Amino acid sequence: MMKFTRKIDFQSHFLSPAYYEFLDSEGMEKPDGFPTPDWDLETQxxxxxxxxxxxxxxxxxxxxxxxxxxxxxxRYVRRINEEAAEYVSRHPERLGFLGVLPLPHVEDSIREAVYALDTLHADGIGVLTNSGGVYLGDRRYDDLMKELNGRGALVVIHPAAPAVSIPNVCEDISIPAMEFFFETTRTFTNMVLMDTFARFPGIKWVVPHAGAFLSVLADRFESFSVMLRFDNPDRHADFMADMRHVYFDVAGFSEQKQVELLLKNVDSSHLLYGSDTPYTDIFACIGQTEALEQTKKLTYEQKQMIFTENALELVPRLKKITSLGGHNYAAGK
Structure with missing residues (x-):
């Protein structure tokens, strides 16, 4: 039995009937080189x-x-958002959802974001690192970013296959295993270079998988950012400041090395729990979660923050849910 029982999960994936239908219509039997898992609400x-x-x-x-x-x-974006909202309506005390957008189509994405947030009452928006090869820092997305920024929207990033893959190099390892980490690192860096975080400071960004390689490369990237700012004082391009600005979920095998490195650059108030179910096998999820619960690299108070308290501050409506309120987040120390 888990010691901490009021975790709030920022990387919990669902696969609705319309999504399975979409994958089938596109002939995606094994998208990203990874089996599509089974999912239903009861198993969730x-x-x-x-x-x-x-x-x-x-x-x-x-x-x-x-x-x-x-x-x-x-058509599929709308169906999937409505299916997600229907799941939430069955268990509003336990589930929320992040609306999906028809990117890279900006005007349509603005309309869908408004519909998802205002009509379906999504808690935020979920976006991929790139859609059709267009990355999140691209200035073509500025109007969408303005809409989300004005709302102070929660926007959760998830990696996708890179826009360009190198063939015949690492064919035996699936895209999620390695390329997703490169993709997250690439996308965050793209957004830093395009001043996305600085120009739209009201958006509450969540970066996945403990930031992938960001902590390892942060000092190197920051040294180059300093040169960019020196050449053009009007640029923000502040890698370290942007890392401190966003939030990070700790889904995946993060306890072993990533969390400790991440905390050298980011305050523990900006870390969030993520399970990555059902794409990560439940037994692996148990092992990863137990590692976070038992690690000596985090204090008990930091664990409380990561599992529950930070999420309550980021999404204040959760404080109204009785089972999540208060400060007794664990069965005991």
Whole structure:
């Protein structure tokens, strides 16, 4: 039994009937070189109980819904958002959801974001690192960013397959195993270089998998950022400041090295729990979660913050949920 029983999960994936239908229509039997898992609402709740999760934000994973057929993308985006909202309506005390957008179509994405947030009452928006090869720092997204910034929206990033892959190099390892980490690192750096975080400071960004390689490369990247600012004082391009600004979920095998490194650059108030179910096998999720619960690299108070308290501050409506309120987040020290 998990010691901490009121975790709030920022990387909990769902696969609705429309999403399975979309994958089938695109001939994606093994997208990203990884088997598509089974998912249903009952199993979701069972996983949550097993892992001590009190509340989870349902989020679509990779692959996204981009196709060359715009109308098809729009149709499936709307269906999947409405299916997610219906799941939440059955268990509003335990589930929220992150609306999916038809990126890279900006005007359509603005309309869908408004619909998801205002009509379906999504808690935020989920976006992939790139959609159709367009990355999140791209200035073509500025109007969408303005809309989300004005709302102070929660926006959770998830990696996707890179826009360009190198063939015949690492074919025997799936894209999620390695390329997702490169992709997260690449996308965050792209957003730093495009001043995305500085220009839209109201957006509450969540970066996945403990920031991938960001902590390892932060000092190196910052040295180059200093040169960019020296050449053009109007640029923000502040790698370290942007790392401190965003939030990071700690999904994946983060306890072994990543969390300790991340805390050298980021305050523990900006770390959040993530399970990565069902793409990560439940037994692996148990092992990863137990590692976080038992690690000596974090204080008891930091664990409370990561599992529950930081999320309550980031998404204040969660404080109204009785099972998540208060400060007794664990069965005991």
């Amino acid at each position: 709740l069972e996983f949550m109980d097993t892992l001590g999760i009190g509340f989870a934000f349902l989020e679509l994973s990779s692959p996204g819904l981009y196709t060359a057929q715009k109308e098809k993308t729009l």
